[in-house]
Amino acid sequence: MLKKVLKSGEFAVTAECGPPKGADPEAVLKKAGLLKGNVDSVNVTDNQTAIVRMSSMAACSLIRSIGMDPILQMVVRDRNRISLQSDILGASAIGIRNVVCLSGDHMRFGNQPQAVGVFDLDSIQFVKTVKDMRDESKIAGGEALTKAPDMFIGAAANPFADPLAFRVVRLGKKVAAGADFIQTQCIYNLERFEKWMGMVRDRGLDKKCYILGGVTPLKSPGMAKYMKNNVAGMDVPDELINRMQGVPKEKWKEEGIKICVETIERLKTIKGVSGVHIMAIEWEEAVGEIAEKAGLLPRPII
Amino acid sequence: MTNNLERTLAIFYCRNMPESGEEVRQSLEKKYGKSIRLFPMPCSGRIDIVHLLRALEEFADAVYVITCPEGACRYLEGNKRIGKRVERAKSIIEGIGLEKERLNLITPVAVNDKFSLASYAEEIMKGAIKYTPSPVFKKTAHGAGKTKRKGSKAP
Amino acid sequence: MITAEQKPMNEIRDMIAPYKRILTVGCASCVAECAAGGEKETGALASALRMACKMAGDEKIIHEKTLDRQCVKDFVIQLEDVIKDYDAILSLGCGAGVQAVAEMYNEVPVIPALNTEFLGETRDQGLWVENCLGCGDCMLYFFGGVCPLARCSKQLLNGPCGGSQDGRCEVDPDVPCAWQNIIDRLSSFNALDRLEKIYPPKDWSKKRGAGPRKIIREDQKR
Numbered sequence: 001m002l003k004k005v006l007k008s009g010e011f012a013v014t015a016e017c018g019p020p021k022g023a024d025p026e027a028v029l030k031k032a033g034l035l036k037g038n039v040d041s042v043n044v045t046d047n048q049t050a051i052v053r054m055s056s057m058a059a060c061s062l063i064r065s066i067g068m069d070p071i072l073q074m075v076v077r078d079r080n081r082i083s084l085q086s087d088i089l090g091a092s093a094i095g096i097r098n099v100v101c102l103s104g105d106h107m108r109f110g111n112q113p114q115a116v117g118v119f120d121l122d123s124i125q126f127v128k129t130v131k132d133m134r135d136e137s138k139i140a141g142g143e144a145l146t147k148a149p150d151m152f153i154g155a156a157a158n159p160f161a162d163p164l165a166f167r168v169v170r171l172g173k174k175v176a177a178g179a180d181f182i183q184t185q186c187i188y189n190l191e192r193f194e195k196w197m198g199m200v201r202d203r204g205l206d207k208k209c210y211i212l213g214g215v216t217p218l219k220s221p222g223m224a225k226y227m228k229n230n231v232a233g234m235d236v237p238d239e240l241i242n243r244m245q246g247v248p249k250e251k252w253k254e255e256g257i258k259i260c261v262e263t264i265e266r267l268k269t270i271k272g273v274s275g276v277h278i279m280a281i282e283w284e285e286a287v288g289e290i291a292e293k294a295g296l297l298p299r300p301i302i
Numbered sequence: 303m304t305n306n307l308e309r310t311l312a313i314f315y316c317r318n319m320p321e322s323g324e325e326v327r328q329s330l331e332k333k334y335g336k337s338i339r340l341f342p343m344p345c346s347g348r349i350d351i352v353h354l355l356r357a358l359e360e361f362a363d364a365v366y367v368i369t370c371p372e373g374a375c376r377y378l379e380g381n382k383r384i385g386k387r388v389e390r391a392k393s394i395i396e397g398i399g400l401e402k403e404r405l406n407l408i409t410p411v412a413v414n415d416k417f418s419l420a421s422y423a424e425e426i427m428k429g430a431i432k433y434t435p436s437p438v439f440k441k442t443a444h445g446a447g448k449t450k451r452k453g454s455k456a457p
Numbered sequence: 458m459i460t461a462e463q464k465p466m467n468e469i470r471d472m473i474a475p476y477k478r479i480l481t482v483g484c485a486s487c488v489a490e491c492a493a494g495g496e497k498e499t500g501a502l503a504s505a506l507r508m509a510c511k512m513a514g515d516e517k518i519i520h521e522k523t524l525d526r527q528c529v530k531d532f533v534i535q536l537e538d539v540i541k542d543y544d545a546i547l548s549l550g551c552g553a554g555v556q557a558v559a560e561m562y563n564e565v566p567v568i569p570a571l572n573t574e575f576l577g578e579t580r581d582q583g584l585w586v587e588n589c590l591g592c593g594d595c596m597l598y599f600f601g602g603v604c605p606l607a608r609c610s611k612q613l614l615n616g617p618c619g620g621s622q623d624g625r626c627e628v629d630p631d632v633p634c635a636w637q638n639i640i641d642r643l644s645s646f647n648a649l650d651r652l653e654k655i656y657p658p659k660d661w662s663k664k665r666g667a668g669p670r671k672i673i674r675e676d677q678k679r
């Protein structure tokens with residue numbers, strides 16, 4: 001369980017599970033099964049890239065049913081404050097104990113570009129709302145709850161987006177709003193990440209929240225190039241693309257995992273980094289191998 | 303000499319064009335009769351989309367705009383702006399099913415090329431026959447007689 | 458100003474199809490400024506429609522008139538003397554203008570020739586950009602004169618999001634990141650500390666809290 005592992009001082013491991021584009025619970029259980037034992041908790045994405053998928057909450061519930069600890073991702077793109085707060089109460093009631101509060105990818109990227117984007121709250125206001133619900137048992141506006149939800153609150157941070165200097169100010173706002181833990185965008189440029197961590201430590205933010213560095217194993221040079229050129233907020237150094245291109249096709253995945261493991265080893269040494277968040281999208285099988293090679297197994301039972 | 307083509311062309315031109323004064327205009331009108339309508343402008347940039355459309359609506363099988371050469375517009379950008387308006391006017395007429403070839407922009411290449419209103423008009427009128435009569439001027443659905451062009455006599 | 462763009466010709470023709478005597482009414486205010494519905498554009502549209510009718514053998518009468526504004530009763534009433542001659546009005550006003558005309562002459566079909574778009578500014582010749590949502594609770598002071606609701610694609614009050622790169626929005630590289638602008642602007646007059654506070658959730662009730670809004674001013678009434 002993420003909270004316990006972080007509080008114990010152990011290097012935590014989380015991974016991601018994307019729900020299916022359909023109503024089949026087996027699809028979720030299969031993916032979760034691949035992660036079981038290799039991670040402390042698993043993030044379930046919320047209509048990521050604005051593509052309609054099974055709801056995060058439902059998928060989290062399925063994951064709980066096989067004894068794993070889900071992290072409910074919630075975006076503010078699709079719901080107003082009424083349903084966001086309502087979902088927090090519901091999630092807590094069915095035993096979900098972790099939530100990550102996100103803005104969400106814009107509708108334009110997904111398969112429903114004609115949908116209205118709600119954005120009633122932004123991610124920081126949402127973090128604060130959940131904190132107030134948990135710690136002061138009240139909803140936005142101050143009305144009291146009959147029972148407070150129990151949530152470990154997470155938020156995202158992107159050390160690779162612009163403007164660089166302001167990123168840390170914004171992280172500070174997320175922490176001040178009540179974020180307990182942060183998961184970063186996937187890291188390929190370790191130098192830039194270390195620079196960001198330096199600024200984080202300067203502000204003492206590493207002492208106020210747990211920071212998990214995000215990693216994504218590369219499957220091919222094409223994937224690396226795509227992420228570099230087509231995904232906003234990503235920094236993929238050319239040397240990594242060259243590394244991937246430098247090996248034959250049958251060795252791509254192996255090299256991608258190798259790079260990922262090296263990144264994790266480096267993350268372990270950076271002061272202020274409390275864990276790793278492995279986002280092996282549609283490649284959940286790789287998580288176990290990565291965790292093992294990075295010396296992260298077995299996961300502690302606390 | 304009258305021209306026995308049944309096409310009527312409109313030519314908008316900039317008064318700064320060489321040899322385009324009133325006498326030239328009158329002699330061209332005499333030469334081509336009802337087949338030509340000439341519109342001198344202080345600058346081709348003063349032409350608006352509505353002028354071009356009204357010409358096509360009322361009498362013209364085709365419309366020409368002659369600008370000054372690039373860089374030679376005395377108001378600096380007039381010849382560029384009319385180019386953009388002609389493009390938009392073309393897309394408007396395309397949108398109603400009228401051929402965009404009926405609207406033409408001529409920008410002579412250089413100032414010292416021998417170009418005059420008369421020589422351009424002659425070139426243009428020689429090519430007039432390539433235009434089919436504009437579908438804007440045809441019988442009405444009830445066949446109650448030809449839709450008259452403004453300014454033309456009934457056949 | 459309110460911006461708009463002309464509807465595709467075929468859509469306009471479909472809507473006016475059942476009518477025989479149409480008055481095309483332009484507006485000399487906002488839509489003239491954005492070159493969509495002013496006197497020139499009204500003339501051009503009416504001419505194009507008349508040509509289309511002639512080509513199709515469709516005997517419609519299409520006249521044109523441009524009002525100073527279509528959204529003010531005192532100007533709309535200038536149609537009083539002529540409206541009886543027509544069985545429909547094709548309005549090149551913005552949505553507000555179309556509806557104001559329809560309110561006054563509610564037995565005459567009023568057809569919109571434009572798609573009304575946004576509240577914005579003429580940033581440059583031929584370029585209009587959205588900059589105001591009409592939220593009813595202006596916060597431009599806090600954001601250095603750049604509105605994060607209108608100009609941030611995700612309406613963040615505590616931005617930027619993780620997709621801001623090189624001052625561009627992830628949604629469209631041609632769209633500047635409003636938050637980059639806000640940060641630059643506030644930095645330029647040493648007020649970046651305005652962004653350290655956590656801006657609370659927006660009070661949207663000032664925009665749509667009780668349905669369509671109105672303003673009443675007793676001192677302005679007759």
